[in-house]
Amino acid sequence: MTLTRLLTRTEIARLIDIETAVAAVEDAFRRLGEGRAPDPAVLGYRSGAGGFHVKAARLDLDGAYFAVKCNGNYADNPGTRGLPSIQGAILLCDGEDGRLLAVMDSVEITAQRTAAATVVAARRCARAESAVVTVCGCGVQGRSQLRALAREFELRRVYAWDVRPEAARTYGREMSSELGVAVEPIGRLRDATLRSDIIVTCTSSRSWFLGAADVAPGTFVAGVGADSETKQELEPGLLGASLVIVDVLEQAAQIGDLHHALASGVMTRADVTAELGEVVCGRKPGRCSADDIVVFDSTGTALQDVALAACVFRRATEASTGLALDFMS
Numbered sequence: 001m002t003l004t005r006l007l008t009r010t011e012i013a014r015l016i017d018i019e020t021a022v023a024a025v026e027d028a029f030r031r032l033g034e035g036r037a038p039d040p041a042v043l044g045y046r047s048g049a050g051g052f053h054v055k056a057a058r059l060d061l062d063g064a065y066f067a068v069k070c071n072g073n074y075a076d077n078p079g080t081r082g083l084p085s086i087q088g089a090i091l092l093c094d095g096e097d098g099r100l101l102a103v104m105d106s107v108e109i110t111a112q113r114t115a116a117a118t119v120v121a122a123r124r125c126a127r128a129e130s131a132v133v134t135v136c137g138c139g140v141q142g143r144s145q146l147r148a149l150a151r152e153f154e155l156r157r158v159y160a161w162d163v164r165p166e167a168a169r170t171y172g173r174e175m176s177s178e179l180g181v182a183v184e185p186i187g188r189l190r191d192a193t194l195r196s197d198i199i200v201t202c203t204s205s206r207s208w209f210l211g212a213a214d215v216a217p218g219t220f221v222a223g224v225g226a227d228s229e230t231k232q233e234l235e236p237g238l239l240g241a242s243l244v245i246v247d248v249l250e251q252a253a254q255i256g257d258l259h260h261a262l263a264s265g266v267m268t269r270a271d272v273t274a275e276l277g278e279v280v281c282g283r284k285p286g287r288c289s290a291d292d293i294v295v296f297d298s299t300g301t302a303l304q305d306v307a308l309a310a311c312v313f314r315r316a317t318e319a320s321t322g323l324a325l326d327f328m329s
Contacts (some may be wrong), residue, residue, distance in 0.1 A: 234295065
């Protein structure tokens with residue numbers, strides 16, 4: 001009899017932390033850069049005022065794992081329906097015989113694996129002495145991003161910006177208390193970004209709000225929010241003036257901020273500095289000089305999902321966490 005483990009977000013949160021996520025994601029990108037993992041796949045589907053993306057990948061670890069994630073993304077949900085903007089599930093399967101190993105809520109894994117990718121990139125592309133961060137977008141992902149960066153860098157100050165000023169104020173209070181770092185909500189974005197070593201954008205914006213004139217030399221920018229062709233956070237000219245690292249080139253060219261830079265003609269695919277996996281495994285450099293502006297176009301890949309989902313599954317099995325069901329009965 002084959003049992004499938006059903007795992008809620010709360011259960012998943014108890015099984016993993018950001019250190020676990022960073023290690024799993026870094027290993028996955030290293031495998032991709034070394035040619036030991038196939039490219040992940042993505043499908044986007046618009047529906048009403050939002051849409052769905054379906055992401056799939058295989059990764060060979062202690063066994064062969066295949067994961068497919070389906071996430072609905074409806075930016076207006078919190079304000080109009082009282083629902084999260086992102087909801088979905090991950091199916092984790094045995095990559096050799098097809099057995100359904102687990103069904104997991106996707107929100108915690110998505111948040112942690114996305115923040116982990118930012119840390120993996122920042123280790124190689126941000127200046128080691130980085131101490132000032134601006135976070136654009138003060139939701140679930142904005143919190144995960146700052147928690148992860150605070151473990152990697154000795155932060156002195158954080159600026160928080162959101163199109164909803166009350167969200168930035170709440171974020172400032174909560175994250176200051178949690179991390180013991182001054183987190184200041186700001187109204188004029190450029191006032192913060194020009195003083196920052198690291199900028200993270202994690203919004204659902206459909207037009208760019210961070211431009212080349214808003215970023216000082218030497219800054220590391222993680223563009224996290226653009227995960228469909230309709231989303232955009234970064235001015236094409238910013239990418240054109242920077243070293244650009246992407247998680248997966250083909251995916252970023254289709255749905256990331258790179259998509260808009262290519263469409264506007266300020267860049268070609270040949271202008272992309274590297275994929276993150278190439279940087280992690282040492283085939284290509286990240287930052288080359290202290291004054292480089294480095295943009296990480298993070299579209300979020302299923303490779304990250306399967307790496308962390310496999311870790312969650314192994315720990316859940318060891319701890320007998322979650323509901324075990326016979327789906328075939």
